[in-house]
Amino acid sequence: MPASTSERWLLLIHQIPPTPNYLRVKIGRRLQRLGAVAIKNSVYALPSSDQAQEDLQWVLREIAESGGEGSICESRFVDGLSDGQVEALFNTARDTEYTMILKEARAALGGDGGAPESASVVERLRRRLATVTAIDFFGAPGRLAAESAVSELERRAQSADDESERTSAGEARAIDLSGGRTWVTRRGIHVDRMASAWLIRRFIDPAARFKFVSARGYEPEPGELRFDMFEAEFTHTAGCCTFEVLLARFAVADPALRPIAEIVHDIDLKDEKFGREETRGIERLVAGIAVAHRDDDARLARSAAMFDDLYECFRRKRA
16 A cells, blocks of 8 residues: 555546557557556546656656657646546456456366366466555455455465375386486486485485486487486476476475575576576576586586585574
């Protein structure tokens, strides 16, 4: 809720040239993403805040650079529209979006109350919900129902994932790793393959041997286990990177590995799901290893030392 001021609102009053045709649509969508509502044609309002002022200034600059013109005003309504009516405009706009999320969540849950369609559906709806709540300035009534439906979707998806992981973990533990296995992955290893190879040798198969092959058309030899490649025994599943899949399938429960999994996930999948502060630095280190070493065995050795130190850092934090 914005801070109360004598001028509660910022108004963008603009005039957009008739050409190019797409410009009006582009500016309208930009304002919609900011959460602005139309008071009348070409007049948009936002609750007054420093962030809102900066956002509208960028929109105004884009309009001016495209040949249009406009102004940003601090305002309060004296007659005509009341503050309550303006707030209702914001709530109506957000409720429209919440209703769409609610319908999709219910459709994903299914009429029979079964499991949701996929983890990607859950993640997409959670992202949409977060986007809408970020611009829900006055607590629209539809928010609670949408949040409840998405939370139920997440709960059922997690239950389905847990069951799948228990089954997969049993299968993984049944793999004979005595004497070490040959683990195969694509050449040019990067963060997920670096981290997964480190995890395999450090926690799963200490005598593991690694083989780096072309991504296309490789036919595995008897006894080989593939990871982070097409049709591999261990690879991306349900929105998880290979490192996360290996943790689950082999039931590696060391809590110091969880933050490493979150870092690897965000670098590899680029979805900023966890947003850990260490991620950017580790991403740069991984990029540096890849640039400095073309040979995969050299990359493996350098990254293993890095992950050893990172693991020790998280392990000691929990001690």
